Amino acid sequence: MSSLRPFCLTAWLAAPAAAALLLLTPVSPSRAQQAVQAQAAPAPQQSADPAPASPSQTTVAATSPEQRGITARAIDKVKQVAKSAGDIFSRVPCPAPKDGSKTMGSLPHVAGKLVAGKPVVIVAFGSSSTAGYGASSPDFNYPNRLAAQLRRHYPTADITVINAGVGGEDAPEMMKRLQTQVIDVHPDLVIWQVGTNAVLRNLDPGDTAKMVESGISRIQAAGDADIVLVDPQYSPAVNQRAESAGKMVKLLGKVAELRRVGIFPRFEVMRDWHEKQAIPVEGFVIADGLHMNDWGYACFAQLLGDDIIRSVGQIKIGVNVPADVRAYRPM
Template structure:
């Protein structure tokens, strides 16, 4: 745990450094002006000095601004990935994503819709950019720098399959996505809904999404204290969703097993990746989830054999 906490504090330290430089910049500007006034006996002589030494025109304030930019870039690099690994042995392959791969190869825009409840919406994150759909979008754009990739967040807190099916057409299918990432099942567990009925609704939804011509990745519930309190229902839900994904030949991201490995396999306490409500992920949890999901998507896209020359910006999958 010490490794994770120390590493994740790095962006905060960098951001604080940025703030410090910004606060100090006016003071640096004042000092620079005072020193210039004392050193130059007249405006004419100062102009002559400046013209004779153009390399010395950079003020302390300018240097401070340059340092702000440097530190900000460093903070952004740190935030691009987190120290996060997949469960030992690795997850099963997600399968191919032919529609996304074809769009990337053709150089056409790619639209991904993140469909789900509060953990898709981003409850528990400290900023919209730290939600999993935004983190995923940033990762895919870094990996395919020449591609036009959009990830729309269609998460709505408190919902599960019955409510999601009511807005599936208008908020997902009508947008003509190339891929849908459907996170479902958590609220059904918490509300004691029948896992078999949820699985049936999800299967119907998958059929509609496939008929619309989109790739699909199913995401099961999170492993957290609130979900674990309904252990029997949670276990049934996870198994049934995995079965549906297998039967319908769609991608499956085993979030439950990934998060369980954080806690049991990697000895991370729940507070390392879950907020105080015992249910929703924190910034690190969303980052790792998005990162592993993105790695699987990239790997699956790279496995497509289209029989055409792939542009240089459509890169092969590289392990973490």
């Protein structure tokens, strides 16, 4: 898909609600039979609108084992429709950026744990974008969406995703809780979203980069966790400070390269949504002009999850991934 039109989003969002309405609607035996028949081509002699049955016929149908079987199958069909609608909401139409990097490195530690069937702990560390401000429900923040995606793909795996996001914070505040909320948890993967509030406060991007590099060094010294940095979001509030935002994005990229950790280029991904895929900004940012909405969080989480899954696939097919190499580019 090269573009996403507003009416497509409307149709997509309406699907779960329609399925939920089906589940709440009582299914009578006659309507249940119609629901089942609708799934197959009708026989020539059947009427599209059968005549109502007499009271005696209704009593027989209600007590007939065959009719009870039809009703049960119809209810199962409704449940399947609802589940399908839920799957649609779980996985959104989220194409990768057209000009995104096609070469991905690996996340060897977390991927190795998943391949080996060992418990996996992921810490989502950051500010309000991690906490989920703007999402209509905690279920729809990005850490929960990521956890749901990985659990669907690895249904027997023991996967824990910890949301360590605190609204309004940036590197100075995050460094104060790095030990207790990240290092002491012994994570297999740390996703560190940082830099946006520094841009909004007109803080020196260079100072932020130095603190983040120091934090990464501490995480790496404490264990074998994979690390992925997430740079600022592309949004009207951030774009008002375009020069500072540009510096922050570049410096975080350099820190990732220097420390051999991952970088999820959220700014470029979101800019691609708008400039290359013709998605209106209000399609992924809420009215405050800063925070992502349900769709934005879902797409962000989905791209991260897809790359974790691909990394697991690399290890399964025997791709040689040195333990000290954490080079990572999404898509």
